[in-house]
Amino acid sequence: MADRKKETAVVVSQEQIATGIFSMWLRTEAATTAKPGQFISMYTNDGTKLLPRPISICEIDKANGQLRVVYRVTGENTGTEQFSKLKAGDTVPVIGPLGNGFPLEKAEGKKAFLMGGGIGVPPILELAKQLDCEKQIVVGYRDEHTFLRDQFEENGAVYISTEDGSVGTKGNVMNAIAENHLTADIIYACGPTPMLRAIKNYAEENGIECYISLEERMACGIGACLACVCKTKEKDHHTNVNNKRICKEGPVFLSTEVEI
Amino acid sequence: MNMSVNIAGVEWKNPVTVASGTFGSGAEFDEFVDLNKLGAVTTKGVANVPWTGNPTPRVAETYGGMMNAIGLQNPGIDLFCKRDIPFLKKYDTKIIVNVCGHAPEEYFAVVERLANEPIDMMEINISCPNVNAGFLAFGQDPKQVEKLTAEIKKLAKQPVIMKLTPNVTDITEIAKAAEAGGADAVSLINTLTGMKIDVNRRTFAVANKTAGVSGPAIHPIAVRMVYQVANAVNIPIIGMGGIASAEDAIEMILAGASAVAVGTANFHNPAVTMEIVDGIESYMKKFGFNSVSEMVGLVK
Ligand SMILES: Cc1cc2nc3c(=O)[nH]c(=O)nc-3n(C[C@H](O)[C@H](O)[C@H](O)COP(=O)(O)OP(=O)(O)OC[C@H]3O[C@@H](n4cnc5c(N)ncnc54)[C@H](O)[C@@H]3O)c2cc1C
Ligand SMILES: Cc1cc2nc3c(=O)[nH]c(=O)nc-3n(C[C@H](O)[C@H](O)[C@H](O)COP(=O)(O)O)c2cc1C
Ligand code: FES
Numbered sequence: 278m279a280d281r282k283k284e285t286a287v288v289v290s291q292e293q294i295a296t297g298i299f300s301m302w303l304r305t306e307a308a309t310t311a312k313p314g315q316f317i318s319m320y321t322n323d324g325t326k327l328l329p330r331p332i333s334i335c336e337i338d339k340a341n342g343q344l345r346v347v348y349r350v351t352g353e354n355t356g357t358e359q360f361s362k363l364k365a366g367d368t369v370p371v372i373g374p375l376g377n378g379f380p381l382e383k384a385e386g387k388k389a390f391l392m393g394g395g396i397g398v399p400p401i402l403e404l405a406k407q408l409d410c411e412k413q414i415v416v417g418y419r420d421e422h423t424f425l426r427d428q429f430e431e432n433g434a435v436y437i438s439t440e441d442g443s444v445g446t447k448g449n450v451m452n453a454i455a456e457n458h459l460t461a462d463i464i465y466a467c468g469p470t471p472m473l474r475a476i477k478n479y480a481e482e483n484g485i486e487c488y489i490s491l492e493e494r495m496a497c498g499i500g501a502c503l504a505c506v507c508k509t510k511e512k513d514h515h516t517n518v519n520n521k522r523i524c525k526e527g528p529v530f531l532s533t534e535v536e537i
Numbered sequence: 538m539n540m541s542v543n544i545a546g547v548e549w550k551n552p553v554t555v556a557s558g559t560f561g562s563g564a565e566f567d568e569f570v571d572l573n574k575l576g577a578v579t580t581k582g583v584a585n586v587p588w589t590g591n592p593t594p595r596v597a598e599t600y601g602g603m604m605n606a607i608g609l610q611n612p613g614i615d616l617f618c619k620r621d622i623p624f625l626k627k628y629d630t631k632i633i634v635n636v637c638g639h640a641p642e643e644y645f646a647v648v649e650r651l652a653n654e655p656i657d658m659m660e661i662n663i664s665c666p667n668v669n670a671g672f673l674a675f676g677q678d679p680k681q682v683e684k685l686t687a688e689i690k691k692l693a694k695q696p697v698i699m700k701l702t703p704n705v706t707d708i709t710e711i712a713k714a715a716e717a718g719g720a721d722a723v724s725l726i727n728t729l730t731g732m733k734i735d736v737n738r739r740t741f742a743v744a745n746k747t748a749g750v751s752g753p754a755i756h757p758i759a760v761r762m763v764y765q766v767a768n769a770v771n772i773p774i775i776g777m778g779g780i781a782s783a784e785d786a787i788e789m790i791l792a793g794a795s796a797v798a799v800g801t802a803n804f805h806n807p808a809v810t811m812e813i814v815d816g817i818e819s820y821m822k823k824f825g826f827n828s829v830s831e832m833v834g835l836v837k
Contacts, residue, residue: 279567279568279569279570279571279808280568281568281569282569282807282808283569283806283807283808320805324601324753325600325601326598327598327601327602327603327752327753327801327802327804327805328596328598328603328804328805329804352737372807493593493594494593494594494595494596494597495596496596496603496605496804497559497565497803497804497807498804499565499566499568499569499807500561500565501559501560501561501565501566501803502558502559502561502596502605502607502804503581503590503595503607503610504593504594504595504596504605504607505593505595506590506593506595506610507593515612516587516610516612517587517612517613517616518587518588518589518590518610518612519589520589520590520610525565
């Protein structure tokens with residue numbers, strides 16, 4: 278009861294790791310309980326931008342009470358552009374950790390795909406670090422800016438796709454699976470909706486257990502406003518209709534539960 | 538010094554509630570807010586049956602505000618009575634249930650169902666499109682408002698607050714119609730209908746095309762409307778629209794509101810209501826007010 282709050286996180290460091298992609302370490306209380314696949318709501322210090330920016334947790338350093346986020350600047354005069362200008366010692370208001378996270382225990386003894394596309398790549402890193410099973414990390418990028426690649430290589434077998442074919446398989450993550458004749462019995466994925474739709478179909482055709490992390494516009498980030506819903510097969514116990522809140526029941530869903 | 542206010546015979550411990558739809562049923566904010574500290578909790582609009590709501594995206598950010606077209610998604614009155622009212626009963630705060638419907642019969646069904654529930658007040662959202670009137674909102678036609686209010690009053694066992702839409706030519710006409718129909722109080726303002734176009738995707742930012750604008754950007758409009766309505770009716774007003782600080786809340790009270798509701802600001806800071814309660818108290822101490830009622834409508 279009233280034991281959580283919007284807190285002032287402190288920027289520990291920030292660097293640009295690819296064109297328009299920034300990596301930031303934050304000192305925040307959220308680090309103590311964070312799990313892979315959860316997100317934080319980041320707020321700007323600009324009073325004209327009221328709503329939170331949901332950003333996935335990319336890495337967790339519990340010992341030092343720090344979280345890493347990796348995010349894309351989406352355009353001029355955006356909140357993410359403001360975040361990209363912050364320097365060590367600056368502050369950023371955050372709430373988190375939020376959402377459910379990836380179910381790690383489901384992978385026990387299995388061969389897994391950890392799939393990330395575009396700005397859905399970052400949460401796959403902490404997942405790769407914490408997942409204890411045979412890991413095939415399949416990540417898709419636009420071009421040769423294959424951010425986080427070195428760290429992925431420390432945590433499993435890495436397969437890369439790029440839209441322009443400059444690195445790895447030309448195309449998307451599904452093309453990379455086909456080209457390398459990969460198979461798995463569990464999938465974890467985060468990325469743009471068309472990619473998740475393709476993965477969901479592939480998983481269902483092959484009877485593979487599959488968890489996907491969804492995105493939607495948010496206003497509260499804590500389950501109160503019903504902005505961020507996705508369609509579900511079954512009636513949800515909370516909403517009493519066929520949809521679930523991505524910020525609360527998600528962002529990670531069993532692929533067969535949701536319609537995307 | 539006394540922070541309590543009396544709204545249509547119901548004593549709130551302070552003049553601060555939350556705006557419907559921005560606070561869920563209270564449960565979602567329980568981690569961030571001591572609900573016992575609020576004068577009242579106003580719940581998300583509830584209908585006679587579950588509503589699925591609109592397609593997504595349902596929200597967009599605007600300069601100093603936001604817009605939403607949630608489409609009044611709600612779990613229906615049965616689950617609401619079973620789950621959400623018992624939850625709120627655990628707290629020392631008043632319970633205001635916001636009611637929505639597409640047709641008068643739908644409102645009546647909810648109001649009748651609530652008659653024997655342990656709630657303190659009900660707030661009728663008349664910004665909903667009326668299926669029987671070419672989808673014009675009930676709240677845009679004074680005759681409809683008076684009739685609907687009178688019929689609801691016959692069925693209601695708790696005081697009835699009519700929640701007014703600002704999307705009208707003259708809000709005082711609508712407020713007077715609600716008063717004539719027997720409303721115990723009015724609340725205002727609901728969201729202002731707006732539109733936002735995403736120039737990069739060349740599409741509407743919100744799937745519903747139009748969406749309701751709320752937040753600090755609409756505050757001056759809300760203050761003006763509260764002032765006008767305060768000078769037009771003799772029933773208490775719950776003022777809302779862009780309140781994000783104690784100063785904003787006090788402004789609303791000085792304009793004529795007997796109590797205030799905080800909406801969009803909850804999304805920016807989930808604990809903002811507690812800060813507003815404390816801020817009003819400090820203001821009263823600083824300027825020597827002994828009761829909230831001394832401040833209501835003080836600026837003429
Ligand atoms: C659960 C979740 C995790 C995410 N993780 C990451 C991540 O790790 N890295 C990353 O770069 N991006 C991530 N995103 C997308 C990120 O939230 C948006 O890119 C960001 O909010 C855009 O904000 P802005 O200030 O750049 O844009 P603005 O145009 O200033 O944003 C205006 C409003 O729209 C919202 N918005 C705009 N685009 C999106 C979007 N794609 N999804 C949700 N809301 C949006 C913003 O939050 C803000 O409220 C995630 C989204 C979700 C839902
Ligand atoms: C996401 C959202 C959902 C809302 N849902 C409802 C609702 O269910 N019923 C209602 O009467 N008003 C609803 N409103 C309107 C608010 O209660 C309030 O009248 C309006 O937002 C103005 O106040 P604010 O600027 O403080 O948000 C909603 C507003 C928002 C932003
Ligand atoms: S963003 Fe409000 S319910 Fe998810």
